[in-house]
Amino acid sequence: MALPSLFRPFPAVTAAANRVKLPAFLLALFWGFTTPAMAACPALTTTPAKLMAISCLTDAQNKPENLSLSLNNDLGVVLNTASSVDASTFVLFLNGRAVDGLDPIYDASNHRIVFHLQRTPANAADWQTLLGAPTGLSKAVAVSLGVRTTTSPHPQPTVVGINGIEPSFHFQTIPMIRFALATLAIGVMLLLVWGSATRTTILKDNLIPQIEPKRQPYSLGRWQMAVWFSLVFASYVFLFILLNDPNTLSEQALMLMGISGGTALAAVTVDAAKDSPSHAANAGLQLLGIKSWTDVVRIKAEIFDREAQLASKNVPLAKEAAAQLTLEILDRRMKLRTYEEAITPFVSGGWFADIATDLNGPALHRIQVICWTFLLGGIFLYGVWHDLAMPQFSYTLLALMGISSAGYIGFKYPESQ
Amino acid sequence: MAAIEHVVVLMLENRSFDSMLGKLYPAGPNFNGLTGLEANSYGGQPLPVWTSGTMDADVASTPTPDPGELFTDMTFQLFGGPAGKAPPSMGGFVGNYMAQPAADRPFDPRSVLHYFTPEQVPIISTLAKAFGVCDQWHASAPCQTWPNRFFVHTGTALGYVNNSQFPIPFPAPSIFHQLQTAGRSWRVYFHDVPQSLLLRDIWLSAPLHYRFFDQFLVDANNGVLPNYSFIEPRYFTDTILREIPNDEHPPHNIMFGEQLIANVYNAVRNSPCWKKTLLIITCDEHGGCFDHAPPPNAIPPDSHNQEGFDFDRYGVRVPAVLVSPYIPAGSIIRAAPQGVPHDGPPYPFDHTSILATLSSLFNLAPLTARVRAAPNLLSALSLPLPINDGPKSITVTTPTTTTTTASNKAKLPPNHMQTNLARMAASLPVSAPTQITPEPIPMADVTPPTVAVAAANAIARVKSFLNL
Numbered sequence: 080m081a082l083p084s085l086f087r088p089f090p091a092v093t094a095a096a097n098r099v100k101l102p103a104f105l106l107a108l109f110w111g112f113t114t115p116a117m118a119a120c121p122a123l124t125t126t127p128a129k130l131m132a133i134s135c136l137t138d139a140q141n142k143p144e145n146l147s148l149s150l151n152n153d154l155g156v157v158l159n160t161a162s163s164v165d166a167s168t169f170v171l172f173l174n175g176r177a178v179d180g181l182d183p184i185y186d187a188s189n190h191r192i193v194f195h196l197q198r199t200p201a202n203a204a205d206w207q208t209l210l211g212a213p214t215g216l217s218k219a220v221a222v223s224l225g226v227r228t229t230t231s232p233h234p235q236p237t238v239v240g241i242n243g244i245e246p247s248f249h250f251q252t253i254p255m256i257r258f259a260l261a262t263l264a265i266g267v268m269l270l271l272v273w274g275s276a277t278r279t280t281i282l283k284d285n286l287i288p289q290i291e292p293k294r295q296p297y298s299l300g301r302w303q304m305a306v307w308f309s310l311v312f313a314s315y316v317f318l319f320i321l322l323n324d325p326n327t328l329s330e331q332a333l334m335l336m337g338i339s340g341g342t343a344l345a346a347v348t349v350d351a352a353k354d355s356p357s358h359a360a361n362a363g364l365q366l367l368g369i370k371s372w373t374d375v376v377r378i379k380a381e382i383f384d385r386e387a388q389l390a391s392k393n394v395p396l397a398k399e400a401a402a403q404l405t406l407e408i409l410d411r412r413m414k415l416r417t418y419e420e421a422i423t424p425f426v427s428g429g430w431f432a433d434i435a436t437d438l439n440g441p442a443l444h445r446i447q448v449i450c451w452t453f454l455l456g457g458i459f460l461y462g463v464w465h466d467l468a469m470p471q472f473s474y475t476l477l478a479l480m481g482i483s484s485a486g487y488i489g490f491k492y493p494e495s496q
Numbered sequence: 497m498a499a500i501e502h503v504v505v506l507m508l509e510n511r512s513f514d515s516m517l518g519k520l521y522p523a524g525p526n527f528n529g530l531t532g533l534e535a536n537s538y539g540g541q542p543l544p545v546w547t548s549g550t551m552d553a554d555v556a557s558t559p560t561p562d563p564g565e566l567f568t569d570m571t572f573q574l575f576g577g578p579a580g581k582a583p584p585s586m587g588g589f590v591g592n593y594m595a596q597p598a599a600d601r602p603f604d605p606r607s608v609l610h611y612f613t614p615e616q617v618p619i620i621s622t623l624a625k626a627f628g629v630c631d632q633w634h635a636s637a638p639c640q641t642w643p644n645r646f647f648v649h650t651g652t653a654l655g656y657v658n659n660s661q662f663p664i665p666f667p668a669p670s671i672f673h674q675l676q677t678a679g680r681s682w683r684v685y686f687h688d689v690p691q692s693l694l695l696r697d698i699w700l701s702a703p704l705h706y707r708f709f710d711q712f713l714v715d716a717n718n719g720v721l722p723n724y725s726f727i728e729p730r731y732f733t734d735t736i737l738r739e740i741p742n743d744e745h746p747p748h749n750i751m752f753g754e755q756l757i758a759n760v761y762n763a764v765r766n767s768p769c770w771k772k773t774l775l776i777i778t779c780d781e782h783g784g785c786f787d788h789a790p791p792p793n794a795i796p797p798d799s800h801n802q803e804g805f806d807f808d809r810y811g812v813r814v815p816a817v818l819v820s821p822y823i824p825a826g827s828i829i830r831a832a833p834q835g836v837p838h839d840g841p842p843y844p845f846d847h848t849s850i851l852a853t854l855s856s857l858f859n860l861a862p863l864t865a866r867v868r869a870a871p872n873l874l875s876a877l878s879l880p881l882p883i884n885d886g887p888k889s890i891t892v893t894t895p896t897t898t899t900t901t902a903s904n905k906a907k908l909p910p911n912h913m914q915t916n917l918a919r920m921a922a923s924l925p926v927s928a929p930t931q932i933t934p935e936p937i938p939m940a941d942v943t944p945p946t947v948a949v950a951a952a953n954a955i956a957r958v959k960s961f962l963n964l
Contacts, residue, residue: 354898356738362903363735366948409926413956421736 147217149251150196150206150323156224157191166192172223172236173250178205192224198322210321212465213252221245257320265313272305281305286350286357287425288371289364289418294426297433299445299487300339300346303452307339310456314463322467329469334477335455342448342484349491356438360421369418382411444490451483500820500857500877501772504725505850506760507648508753509641509745509913510565510783513631513813514545516750518611518787520624527828528631530611534788536590538605543590545609545786551616553749553895559607560747561599562911563784564592567657567803570638570811573784574791579805584790593784609786612750619754619892620777620817623761626886628818628827628876632834633845634791635781635811636866641913644780644811645691647797648847649726651864653807655800659916663936664923665696669863671724671851672705673697680858681722685712687730687742689917689954693924693961696932703928703963712763719768724854729756731917732951733905738897740905745913746783755894761819762889771882774873775819776850782812789813792838794846797866807866810846818873821882831871843869906948914951918944921954924961 148154154171158164166185170177171194180202181194198206209220223245225234236245253261276282282302283295311332318327350357369375385404388396396404427433435445455476462470518530535542548555563569572592574584593608614621636647642662643653650668672695675682684692684706693702715721729743730752744753757777764775791810801807818829832844848864852872855862862868910918922940944950958964 354900359738359899359902360736362899363906363948363952366735366903366906366946367952410953413953413960416956416960417736417952 146248147251148196148248149254150198152196154194154196154222154248155186155189155191156194156222157189163187164192168227169238170225170227170234172225173209173220175221175223175236176205176208177225177234177236178202178209198324206322207467209250210252211467213321216253216255216258217249217251219247220250221247253321261316261320264316268312269309272309283427284350284357286355287361287364287422289361289369289375290422290426291372291375294422296425296427297430298343298346299434299448300343302430302434303448303484304336304339304343306452306456307335310459311336311469314459314469317463318467318469327469329471331472331477332459332469335459335472335480338477338481338484339452342488345484345488346491349488353492357425360425364418364421367414367417369414375415375418378411378414382408382415385411442490444487448483448487451480455480499772499882500774500822500874502721502723502725502769502774503850503854503857504721504727504760504764504773504775505648506727506729506757506775506777507645508729508756508777508779509731509743509748510781510785511744511746511750511779511815512782512785512787513633513789513815514787515611515782515785516617516620516779516815517614517624517629517631517817518545519547519613520621520629521828525834528789528834530788534786536587536609536786538590538594543606543609545611545788546606547611547613547616555616556749556751556895557747558610559593559604559785561596561601561603562746563589563608564596565640565781565784565912567639567805569596569784574638574812586786586788586790589784589786608784611786617750617754619757619761619890620815622887622890623757623777623819624817626825627820627884628823628829630816630818630829630845630876632789632813632830632832633778633816633849634794634813635779636794636847637805637807638791638809638811639781641780642691642694642916644847646694647866648780648850649692649695651848651851651862651867652797652800654798655802655807657802657805659912660919660939661802662694662939664694664920664939665699665932665936666694667696667936670695670697671854671860671863672726674860674863675724675854675858676701678858678860680724682724682726683707683711683715683722684726684728685709686728687739688732688734688951689921689958690728691731691917691920692726692728693958694920699929699932702961706962706964708964713759716763716767716769721764721767721769721773723858727760729753732910732914732954733902733947734951734955735899735902735906735948738899738902740897740902744779745911746785749895751892751894754892758890758892764819765886765889770885771821773820774822774853774877776816776873777819778816778847779814780847782814787812792832792840792844794843795840795866795869797848797864810844816845818876819886820877821884821886822877822879823884824879825884825886827876827878829873829876831875841869842871845871845873849873903948906951907946910944910947910950914947915943918942918950918954921957924957926957926960927963928961 164185166183169183169192170179171181171183172178180199181197183192183194186193223236224238225236226238227234272281278293280292280295282297282305283292284298285295311328314332315328319325369378385408389401389404424438435441435449437445455472459470462468514530521527521529523529523531530545532545535544537543569592571579572588574586574588576585576588576591589608590605594603594605596603635644637643637653637657639653639657640659642659643656646653646666646668649670649672650666652668654666654668656662672682682705684690685708686706687709690706693706698705709727712725712727730739730741731743731745733740740752741748742752742756744750761775764770764773767773791812794808794810796807830844832838832840832842848867848870849872851863851867852870853874854860855867856872856874919939919942922942923937944953
């Protein structure tokens with residue numbers, strides 16, 4: 080019988096296959112497989128008479144190279160044996176690794192064994208090997224079977240295709256639609272959190288509300304909180320679309336979010352409690368009637384209006400009125416000058432300068448928080464990508480993050496802001 | 497003659513000699529201080545001078561509210577009524593105080609009779625003992641701040657007795673211009689609104705000579721102090737910098753003034769210029785605080801007069817401490833016989849003694865007749881070599897200024913001095929002029945509602961004028 084050209088000899092079993100000279104197996108791989116015959120599941124012989132020498136072959140309708148499956152789809156394997164088989168004795172091997180817990184059933188009408196590609200806690204480690212560290216949306220997966228017996232509870236992938244060749248199919252590690260939805264969700268999140276970061280006070284201190292939002296300095300506490308929120312959110316969405324598992328949030332991730340959220344909250348509390356130069360500037364400006372950025376805009380508009388009145392040739396002003404307008408313009412300009420001088424030390428000097436320095440320059444307690452956040456954030460992302468799970472940081476490492484944040488809060492009391 | 501090349505003057509506000517240094521030494525022929533028996537009558541009862549045994553913010557702000565300081569107030573304080581030919585009785589302080597318009601808190605008749613012990617004002621007392629104190633230094637006239645400050649700059653007030661009446665700019669020739677013409681260097685170091693900026697003959701060059709106080713510390717440290725440095729204290733509460741006035745003007749907490757004195761002394765003492773520097777610490781006028789020494793008659797600076805006053809009488813004694821390595825420790829410096837009536841020559845020290853000293857040091861002509869008659873301070877520099885180095889540095893603990901404290905003070909209405917400074921600043925051109933017209937500028941009729949508004953506008957205009 081002519082072999083499909085895509086089959087290649089599988090070295091481990093080529094010798095056995097050649098010895099027994101069995102006909103080729105048919106391997107059918109299909110999507111959404113559920114039939115009444117499967118439900119009935121007729122009585123099967125416990126041991127296929129000639130199974131020791133079987134191989135995998137593609138189904139006639141679905142060539143493996145065109146087949147694309149993902150988690151929770153069904154994979155059927157057609158055997159060339161004439162008799163029924165006990166499907167529960169078969170173990171599916173994907174890329175040479177046994178995947179247990181797939182509850183195979185025998186489809187007598189199509190003469191095949193059907194494996195439901197489900198991920199359970201029991202076989203999560205097996206899937207991790209298969210799905211972890213994805214570099215694309217799909218990957219080629221080679222299929223083989225093993226037979227579990229009482230004497231061999233951990234079978235080898237001995238059931239392969241003709242001449243030991245393993246058929247393969249495209250496994251969609253990240254289904255396109257889910258990938259699009261996840262990208263959209265993460266994109267929206269990033270847009271909400273980071274998209275307006277420069278224009279609004281979402282990541283900024285806002286200690287002096289008189290400063291225009293885009294000139295407000297960035298807050299280390301809020302930045303750290305946003306980093307961990309973004310990492311955990313994106314990781315959760317990534318794992319959900321990959322594994323279809325809503326329970327991937329780890330204790331450690333929650334603790335990291337708690338530490339960062341607590342740090343941001345404590346930082347705000349410290350800022351509110353301590354008597355800082357920014358409070359003095361705020362109080363001083365309030366005494367001048369400048370309570371918010373809106374007031375600054377109003378004063379600028381008042382200057383503009385008065386200048387327009389003075390410049391207007393349509394309505395000539397009396398000398399006294401012109402002098403009064405000039406005085407009012409001067410008064411408002413002086414107010415703005417005081418305003419500018421008061422806020423100058425507190426306006427943003429750029430993202431890194433804001434979060435790494437206080438009024439006295441670079442601050443060690445801030446830089447260490449930044450370094451640890453970057454390091455642990457990187458490890459976190461790598462862990463999610465590589466292991467398909469949020470990393471299980473040791474409590475020592477979490478304590479380190481906590482100490483780092485606590486140090487930042489402690490040093491925030493005396494720091495000049 | 498002592499080789500003095502740098503004169504530094506720190507002029508604070510509104511404290512009398514008795515209130516600050518009256519108990520520096522035991523009163524006697526060698527020190528005209530307080531015996532403790534000095535008193536003013538009020539309600540038929542004698543009220544003696546007194547001190548508080550403790551020192552806190554309330555004590556340091558005594559007298560509160562601010563006593564009267566107009567010319568008519570001072571006349572009453574000195575004479576207990578209209579001015580006469582007889583020597584002042586110094587018996588009207590309490591009566592005038594209690595006759596002031598209602599303030600934000602009740603007037604306590606004893607407030608103006610309060611004095612600080614040396615322990616309560618450790619900085620000025622330490623310097624007075626380590627170097628020299630003048631127990632015979634009078635304000636140049638029984639008038640407000642501006643007339644007396646113009647005396648220290650020009651040797652005259654041109655007949656104006658109150659702050660609010662002066663022409664802007666003030667046209668009398670100043671010591672600054674005189675020094676400049678003579679090729680000598682000078683600078684005014686200020687904190688917020690320099691009153692001396694009213695002097696007409698320095699307007700053209702003011703941006704070159706006016707610097708914030710921090711520059712003084714730098715210049716002293718670098719050994720580049722000018723020949724004449726005049727330091728003006730902070731007159732306004734600065735809410736943004738959380739700075740409380742350090743001018744010692746009642747009811748401002750005097751500990752901030754003590755801190756300023758310490759800062760100035762430490763800078764001068766540790767400057768490469770130290771051996772050639774004379775530091776003078778004084779107040780412009782007594783501000784309604786009691787002093788028992790009647791002001792003697794004085795030489796009128798010129799022919800100007802106002803309200804029947806020819807400027808032929810000194811004002812109340814003010815604290816005056818001289819610091820120099822040429823001054824022996826514990827010096828008590830005076831230039832005229834003690835006692836009343838005294839009608840020189842020789843005359844006692846007054847603010848024009850500073851001008852007389854500068855004239856002597858830098859070979860300048862006396863600006864007015866008062867300056868010509870004034871004793872200079874060089875006689876106090878009696879050591880043959882600059883060997884009295886005094887304390888290496890002095891420190892004082894000042895109250896912590898919180899934002900709330902500063903805000904509360906800045907919410908108050910400005911006092912007379914602050915209001916007039918705000919008006920003066922509002923009258924300044926937006927930038928230093930390139931030429932000066934002879935016509936005076938009318939003083940701007942602004943009435944800032946709070947210290948905060950007054951300070952913000954005044955400081956912004958001063959910076960604009962000085963291009964700072």
